[in-house]
Amino acid sequence: xxxxxxxxxxxxxxxxxxxxxxxxxxxxxxxxxxxxxxxxxxxxxxxxxxxxxxxxxxxxxxxxxxxxxxxxxxxxxxxxxxxxxxxxxxxxxxxxxxxxxxxxxxxxxxxxxxxxxxxxxxxxxxxxxxxxxxxxxxxxxxxxxxxxxxxxxxxxxxxxxxxxxxxxxxxxxxxxxxxxxxxxxxxxxxxxxxxxxxxxxxxxxxxxxxxxxxxxxxxxxxxxxxxxxxxxxxxxxxxxxxxx
Amino acid sequence: xxxxxxxxxxxxxxxxxxxxxxxxxxxxxxxxxxxxxxxxxxxxxxxxxxxxxxxxxxxxxxxxxxxxxxxxxxxxxxxxxxxxxxxxxxxxxxxxxxxxxxxxxxxxxxxxxxxxxxxxxxxxxxxxxxxxxxxxxxxxxxxxxxxxxxxxxxxxxxxxxxxxxxxxxxxxxxxxxxxxxxxxxxxxxxxxxxxxxxxxxxxxxxxxxxxxxxxxxxxxxxxxxxxxxxxxxxxxxxxxxxxxxxxxxxxxxxxxxxxxxxxxxxxxxxxxxxxxxxxxxxxxxxxxxxxxxxxxxxxxxxxxxxxxxxxxxxxxxxxxxxxxxxxxxxxxxxxxxxxxxxxxxxxxxxxxxxxxxxxxxxxxxxxxxxxxxxxxxxxxxxxxxxxxxxxxxxxxxxxxxxxxxxxxxxxxxxxxxxxxxxxxxxxxxxx
Numbered sequence: 001x002x003x004x005x006x007x008x009x010x011x012x013x014x015x016x017x018x019x020x021x022x023x024x025x026x027x028x029x030x031x032x033x034x035x036x037x038x039x040x041x042x043x044x045x046x047x048x049x050x051x052x053x054x055x056x057x058x059x060x061x062x063x064x065x066x067x068x069x070x071x072x073x074x075x076x077x078x079x080x081x082x083x084x085x086x087x088x089x090x091x092x093x094x095x096x097x098x099x100x101x102x103x104x105x106x107x108x109x110x111x112x113x114x115x116x117x118x119x120x121x122x123x124x125x126x127x128x129x130x131x132x133x134x135x136x137x138x139x140x141x142x143x144x145x146x147x148x149x150x151x152x153x154x155x156x157x158x159x160x161x162x163x164x165x166x167x168x169x170x171x172x173x174x175x176x177x178x179x180x181x182x183x184x185x186x187x188x189x190x191x192x193x194x195x196x197x198x199x200x201x202x203x204x205x206x207x208x209x210x211x212x213x214x215x216x217x218x219x220x221x222x223x224x225x226x227x228x229x230x231x232x233x234x235x236x237x238x239x240x241x242x243x244x
Numbered sequence: 245x246x247x248x249x250x251x252x253x254x255x256x257x258x259x260x261x262x263x264x265x266x267x268x269x270x271x272x273x274x275x276x277x278x279x280x281x282x283x284x285x286x287x288x289x290x291x292x293x294x295x296x297x298x299x300x301x302x303x304x305x306x307x308x309x310x311x312x313x314x315x316x317x318x319x320x321x322x323x324x325x326x327x328x329x330x331x332x333x334x335x336x337x338x339x340x341x342x343x344x345x346x347x348x349x350x351x352x353x354x355x356x357x358x359x360x361x362x363x364x365x366x367x368x369x370x371x372x373x374x375x376x377x378x379x380x381x382x383x384x385x386x387x388x389x390x391x392x393x394x395x396x397x398x399x400x401x402x403x404x405x406x407x408x409x410x411x412x413x414x415x416x417x418x419x420x421x422x423x424x425x426x427x428x429x430x431x432x433x434x435x436x437x438x439x440x441x442x443x444x445x446x447x448x449x450x451x452x453x454x455x456x457x458x459x460x461x462x463x464x465x466x467x468x469x470x471x472x473x474x475x476x477x478x479x480x481x482x483x484x485x486x487x488x489x490x491x492x493x494x495x496x497x498x499x500x501x502x503x504x505x506x507x508x509x510x511x512x513x514x515x516x517x518x519x520x521x522x523x524x525x526x527x528x529x530x531x532x533x534x535x536x537x538x539x540x541x542x543x544x545x546x547x548x549x550x551x552x553x554x555x556x557x558x559x560x561x562x563x564x565x566x567x568x569x570x571x572x573x574x575x576x577x578x579x580x581x582x583x584x585x586x587x588x589x590x591x592x593x594x595x596x597x598x599x600x601x602x603x604x605x606x607x608x609x610x611x612x613x614x615x616x617x618x619x620x621x622x623x624x625x626x627x628x629x630x631x632x633x634x635x636x637x638x639x640x641x642x643x644x645x646x647x648x649x650x651x652x653x654x655x656x657x658x659x660x661x662x663x664x665x666x667x668x669x670x671x672x673x674x675x
Contacts, residue, residue: 049673050669053668053669056585056669058584058585058667058668058669059667059669078590079589079590079591082584082587082588082589082590083587083589085584085585085586085587086586086587086588087587091582091585091586093582093585093672097578097579097581097582097672099250099253099579099582100257101253101254101256101257102250102253106245106249106253109245110245110250110582110583110586111586111587112245113245113246113247113249113250113588113592114247114587114588114589114592119245119246122245123245126245158586162587
């Protein structure tokens with residue numbers, strides 16, 4: 001069984017103040033195997049981030065289901081879904097969303113704050129994660145004392161500190177220049193090389209080309225009439241997400 | 245790293261906001277503490293001053309006889325040999341469960357005695373109790389020191405020719421001046437012993453006794469002192485030792501009435517009356533409702549005023565916390581979204597935000613109590629006529645801290661719960 005199974009997912013945002021409803025996703029289906037590095041591509045407004053948050057147990061789909069490691073994510077209660085995110089998922093956001101008042105090592109420890117583990121052990125795990133992304137020597141620095149690339153790597157360290165089976169990254173290089181973006185991509189590839197499953201949202205073809213597989217999302221509402229299935233091709237080739 | 249680490253770090257980051265909140269809470273608590281302390285002190289003072297008005301419970305025999313009026317109180321059959329109380333009855337009053345609330349128990353026997361062919365009303369009293377009960381008494385001369393000595397009311401003394409104007413002031417023969425007497429406010433802080441000592445050591449200077457001997461029922465007594473005018477029934481009485489008067493009137497061990505002062509702060513007077521009545525089923529026990537109600541009303545008004553103003557100030561502090569916390573939720577929406585995304589439960593978000601509010605509230609409460617106590621200490625002399633100083637009150641400190649924490653927790657509950665319900669996917673995209 002695939003590690004991630006997304007079946008016929010649709011998402012409609014409710015109307016506000018009498019405006020029209022907005023359908024962002026419709027009939028999206030795909031699968032991701034354990035250890036894969038999958039890039040999710042598409043133009044702006046195509047629903048990439050929404051799809052990522054749906055897979056990330058943060059955004060209940062209007063229809064369809066998301067199963068991760070055999071767990072039907074949206075069958076869980078709100079609080080159990082929070083536990084699921086802590087245990088199964090690591091998030092890397094485009095703007096990194098680091099806590100400006102916490103040091104680098106404290107930022108990395110954030111997902112462990114609610115875990116009943118001795119503080120010393122939490123710190124050791126955070127330092128190990130920082131070492132993985134090459135920031136071991138900058139553990140005491142505040143985020144604003146780090147470069148853009150370092151902040152991106154710090155966000156990745158935070159995402160992997162709890163050793164989640166799945167890493168979700170939402171355009172982590174989007175706000176970075178080419179060189180620092182490269183730094184971040186190298187870290188993600190390195191993690192994937194160690195068996196980490198990665199789902200990367202990007203509109204950068206170069207980054208997508210480095211992924212094992214590409215899922216292309218074109219306008220969450222557009223439909224392809226010829227198929228209602230995901231075409232899985234070989235590594236490095238583009239896969240169209242099709243809608244039924 | 246714990247949730248408390250995040251809360252503490254966030255407080256350190258937003259020092260000015262934390263300081264504003266601490267200041268707001270401290271101001272509210274300080275106002276409440278100062279008002280409560282002052283109103284409590286003033287209430288005690290009013291209670292104490294009203295206590296100087298004398299007895300508020302009178303115990304008399306049950307009787308259908310025509311009553312002799314005494315001090316505005318009906319003294320049943322005081323002049324008749326029916327239904328008298330006994331010394332044992334007076335002793336039993338001190339055995340009631342609320343005995344510790346009884347300030348003074350003053351038994352007395354009233355009766356008529358003959359002096360040179362004239363009738364006077366003689367009261368047999370325990371002088372120490374009587375002085376404690378009637379702190380407004382001013383004695384010209386000295387208080388009776390032993391057997392055979394009397395204290396005579398002003399009108400009685402004049403009628404019996406016991407006093408005459410002094411050389412210094414012939415027009416106002418028996419009115420002592422402030423130089424030789426002490427007023428009631430000074431008495432308020434005195435013990436009975438101090439009061440007695442004062443009367444002995446500060447004799448009036450514009451008054452003198454014309455003679456100091458008085459025959460009662462054929463027995464000669466020495467007049468130790470004369471009461472300055474009280475404006476009451478005491479002016480017409482002759483006071484002697486209780487046992488001596490009982491012997492003089494040939495009513496050994498008998499009493500006409502017992503006056504009780506139970507006017508301590510928040511005394512359950514009605515309960516005390518009930519307990520005395522239970523102890524003395526043959527007696528009629530009456531509370532002087534007017535004095536009790538007046539005191540309760542005065543104290544109640546002050547307490548209500550203090551509570552109302554404190555409540556308003558605390559509500560303002562609560563609104564400050566509410567708006568500040570609501571603002572913080574909006575400002576921290578993205579952070580909250582990130583925390584939710586990395587696995588924080590709703591309860592964890594509530595805990596994190598509550599820890600911040602409670603830490604600030606605790607600091608505000610402690611600071612507020614200290615400021616309120618300091619303000620009370622500084623203002624007390626302007627509000628307290630008796631000069632009673634500020635007394636630190638541990639229970640008030642605990643109440644201040646509890647109030648600060650409660651106000652903080654309640655006023656931030658809604659914004660905190662709202663924060664915990666933020667949709668994480670929306671929150672991380674919040675601009």
